[in-house]
Structures are given as structure tokens and as C-alpha cells.
Amino acid sequence: MNLEKLYQIFCQSAGVCTDTRKLEPEQIFFALSGPNFNGNKFAAKALEEGALAVVIDQSEYQDASSDKYFLVPDCLKALQALATHHRRALGLPILSLTGSNGKTTTKELIAAVLSQKFNLKATAGNFNNHIGVPLTLLSFTAEHNFGIVEMGANHQGEIAELSAIAEPDYGFITNFGKAHLEGFGGIEGVVKGKSELYRNIAARKKTVFVNGDDPKQMELTENIDRVVIGAAMLGYQLTLKATNPRVIFSLNELPIESHLIGQHNAKNIRAAIGIGLHFGLSPQQIKTGIESYNPENNRSQWINKARNKILLDAYNANPSSMEATLESFKALSSEAPKTVILGDMFELGPTAAAEHQAIADLAHKLGFDRVFLVGANFYGVEARQGQIKCSEYEDLVVALQQQNTAGHLLLIKGSRGMALERILDIL
Known part of the structure; x- marks a missing residue:
């Protein structure tokens, strides 16, 4: 060629x-x-x-x-080679990020912050695989002076391949969680697969951003040039003020009020703030960026209907994200009854039954008013009091029509293949 x-x-x-x-x-x-x-x-x-x-x-x-x-x-290899060639020709700095949970939200937050200073281009949606990454790189032009590339994977070797294509100058891993356990071969495989980004960065003597409160990230990056994200960064003091109903930070006493809820999103926002500080943005620029981000595309998205207020988080789900979202939803201050609609979590392999049972048990422990469990995996769990099992979507429609949830605060969460956002039409 x-x-x-x-x-x-x-x-x-x-x-x-x-x-x-x-x-x-x-x-x-x-x-x-x-x-x-x-x-x-x-x-x-x-x-x-x-x-x-x-x-x-x-x-x-x-x-x-x-x-x-x-x-x-x-x-495909020609497309990837052209993308790498273009990336080298432009020479703009690129930040790549991956992780089990929150990578797309974190990418959007980082882009919202850094766009206050840079003319940047970031991965559109979740174009984060072996085709999406080269297409993202090829969308960069000479007008851009910063690029953000999201990388997704469901088995070992993928992040290494994507990193070789993108050749990032900076890397960030949101977390290591229980996602794609079947393909990765367990949580140890997740850590090994995601940290391929670290190995690529280390080999080319570039820089990683690291969550300072994650012992595994700190351990894996001991010998890599790194920027640790924490409460104290570059002379600034970052304080988490609230996660209920929205995440609010104070950066040297400047309040930053996001449109996101929950401790898990607090970590995503903190990463965007830390990365913004590293690249020289002022607290006011960071505040403007964070506060401009409104979640959409079924990710932590608030929707007001005539009968209910709904938290739609149905783009994807795994045990780690499901647990974090349930706990954050429970912590919300509200006098309204709380109902959750949970769809199956995919690609869990031999652990699927146990992980679905654990989530059903957690939902019971948290004491929601009603719990709808949807899909073949959830249908196989031992349901607790107040839990309604539906083997498929059509059964959920019938169950919701039989239950009066008017005035309830609703959470909808499940894997992408469940497409639970369809239920909005009848709520």
C-alpha cells in the first residue's frame, strides 16, 4: 500500500x-x-x-x-494506518482514556473543560473501538490543537491495539470495574487489559493522570510519569460539598455546580477538574466547562414526564455501575416514593447469576418502594418482597400498567441491549 x-x-x-x-x-x-x-x-x-x-x-x-x-x-488495517499517519502529521497533543465505568461521561466533562482553552475535537458518542478510534483521529484537522480519544474494550489486547493506533501523549483510566468479565476473564483480566494504556504510555515516555485514591492505579503507575488527581493539586484545594441532589465542588472556595448526581460522578468531575488544572485553565474556566455539561444519550439523564421525574441511565450497565447508581439514587433527598427498573447486565460469563442476585439483594437492602427486574438473567434471581420479575420487555410493559407509579421518582438502568428507554413512552 x-x-x-x-x-x-x-x-x-x-x-x-x-x-x-x-x-x-x-x-x-x-x-x-x-x-x-x-x-x-x-x-x-x-x-x-x-x-x-x-x-x-x-x-x-x-x-x-x-x-x-x-x-x-x-x-481495516489501511484505515488504521492512515489514521496513525494523520495523527503524526498533525502532531497535536492527544489524551486517551478508558475504564470500566464512566469513560464517556468523563470524556465529555474533560472536553467541556478543555474546550474553554483549546480548539479541541473529541470522540463522538462512543466511537471507541478498532473502527471508531481511527475515524476519530481522521476527523482531526489542522484547526484543532487538542484531541481526546475514548477507547473501549471487552477483551485483553484491544487497548494495546488502540493505543498503538492513537499514540496518545496523555492517558487516563477512570476505574477498574466488573465490566465485560466474560471477555476479560475476570476482574484480574480487566485490570490487565485496561492498564495496557499505561504500558503504551510508559514505553513512549508520556504522561498518565491517576486517581490518587485508587491504590491499584497508584501501584501500576509507580514508574511512569504521572499526575495524581486528588484534593490538593497545583496549589488548589478541591473539596466535595454535595452529591445530593447534584454534585457540587469547591475549588479554592469557588463553587462548581454540576448537573450530575452521585459519588461515582463526583469522581468523574474531579478528574475533569484535575486535568483542567494541569493544562493551565483557571478555576473560572473549569467552572464554566463543568456547569455547561448536561448529560444526554440515556446517560445519567433527568427526564420530566407528566406523571414522574425519571433518572434515565440505560446506555449501559455492569455490576459496578449498577451498584453505584442504586446507592446514589437511594441517597437522593425526595419525599416521593422511589421505584427502580433494572435490566439485565451483559457479558458477565459464569458470574452472571451471582452478580444479578447480588444486585437484586442490594436493591432490596436499600429499601426502594418498588423494584422491577427485567430480562432472562434477572428473571432467574430469587426475588425479594416488593420485587417484580419480568422475563422480557413486554412483561415489563404489562407490569407497569398494573402498578400505579404516578408521582414516583424513577430510575431506569440496564445494558444497552435491553433498550429500556423504550419504556418512557408509557410512563
Whole structure:
């Protein structure tokens, strides 16, 4: 593959695309393939619809009479190589972050803060995998002077691969939690897999941000250039004032009032504040950034309906995030009855039954007025008093129609595959 020639064309293009349904004129189409699709079949169509060039990896789809075809051994690897080449050509500082919980929220908070000083670009949504990371890098332009790249993984080796593509100057891991236990092979595998970011940073002598109250993070970064995030940073004193109903910090007595709730989000906000201080932002700039962030996309999102006020946190779930959210929801000051709707947690492997039972037990212990447990895994638990099990979504609809939850404060949380936000239509 002639990477330099491809990059020259990229610099003249309107960007890259991997889906002809979303193709814009003058973009480069990468013919990615998977178990159920073959992008090579759409290369000619992409050119017909205005693509500047197409990158394919199957010669039978090449038109020898056209100079707009780039035949490569592997389209995905070509996309990744182009992204790394572009990242090096721009030379802008990049912060990469990963973690079991809170990485997307933390990314958005950091972006909100740093955008007060930098013209930055951050990962859109959760484009954080082997395709999303290179697409993010290729979206950076010469106008940007800072980049934020989120990295997701469900098995060991992925973060190492993504770090090699992005070559970050700074790294941050939100936490090590009980997420994707099946793919990682247990919590030890989670720690090993996520800390691949540390190893990449260390090998290139770059810098990591570390939660000072996490002993494992402190241990793993002893020999790495690090910035410890804690109560005292760079001469500033950071004090947590409240997590109920919203997280409020004081930075050298300047109040910072967020739109998030809970101790778990307090840690995410603290990270954004600490990183902002490291990059020289003033307390007022940090305050402006934090207070400008309103959660959306089913993440810690408050929704007011005619009958209920709802905390929608249904983008994803694992035992660690479920526990943190339940405890934060219970701690909210409210005279209204509290009802929780919990959906299955995926990718837990052999621990699935025990982890779902533990969450059901916790919900009972916390004393919510009503608890709806939805999905095959939750249907298998031993339900406690006041808990209603629903094997599938349709059963939940019926159960909610039979129960009067008007005026209740509601929490909705479950894994993405449960799509529990659908229930909003009947609440």
C-alpha cells in the first residue's frame, strides 16, 4: 500500500466514510467487511455517488481503467494506518482514556473543560473501538490543537491495539470495574487489559493522570510519569460539598455546580477538574466547562414526564455501575416514593447469576418502594418482597400498567441491549 499517496488524496478529500448510505461527496470510501457484509461490493456505487477514491481489499471489485481504486491487503488495517499517519502529521497533543465505568461521561466533562482553552475535537458518542478510534483521529484537522480519544474494550489486547493506533501523549483510566468479565476473564483480566494504556504510555515516555485514591492505579503507575488527581493539586484545594441532589465542588472556595448526581460522578468531575488544572485553565474556566455539561444519550439523564421525574441511565450497565447508581439514587433527598427498573447486565460469563442476585439483594437492602427486574438473567434471581420479575420487555410493559407509579421518582438502568428507554413512552 502506498500510504503517502493515499494520505495526499485524504488531505484533498472531505474525510472518510465506511458506509455508502452516509457517504458525502469527495470522501474516501473504505470497503470494510464483516461476518455479514462485504464493503467491496459497494465500491463502484461509492464512486457513482461522488466518492473521491475507494479503498478495497478484493481485486475482483477493482476497475483497472480507473485510478480511483486503492487495492490494499486489508481495508481495516489501511484505515488504521492512515489514521496513525494523520495523527503524526498533525502532531497535536492527544489524551486517551478508558475504564470500566464512566469513560464517556468523563470524556465529555474533560472536553467541556478543555474546550474553554483549546480548539479541541473529541470522540463522538462512543466511537471507541478498532473502527471508531481511527475515524476519530481522521476527523482531526489542522484547526484543532487538542484531541481526546475514548477507547473501549471487552477483551485483553484491544487497548494495546488502540493505543498503538492513537499514540496518545496523555492517558487516563477512570476505574477498574466488573465490566465485560466474560471477555476479560475476570476482574484480574480487566485490570490487565485496561492498564495496557499505561504500558503504551510508559514505553513512549508520556504522561498518565491517576486517581490518587485508587491504590491499584497508584501501584501500576509507580514508574511512569504521572499526575495524581486528588484534593490538593497545583496549589488548589478541591473539596466535595454535595452529591445530593447534584454534585457540587469547591475549588479554592469557588463553587462548581454540576448537573450530575452521585459519588461515582463526583469522581468523574474531579478528574475533569484535575486535568483542567494541569493544562493551565483557571478555576473560572473549569467552572464554566463543568456547569455547561448536561448529560444526554440515556446517560445519567433527568427526564420530566407528566406523571414522574425519571433518572434515565440505560446506555449501559455492569455490576459496578449498577451498584453505584442504586446507592446514589437511594441517597437522593425526595419525599416521593422511589421505584427502580433494572435490566439485565451483559457479558458477565459464569458470574452472571451471582452478580444479578447480588444486585437484586442490594436493591432490596436499600429499601426502594418498588423494584422491577427485567430480562432472562434477572428473571432467574430469587426475588425479594416488593420485587417484580419480568422475563422480557413486554412483561415489563404489562407490569407497569398494573402498578400505579404516578408521582414516583424513577430510575431506569440496564445494558444497552435491553433498550429500556423504550419504556418512557408509557410512563
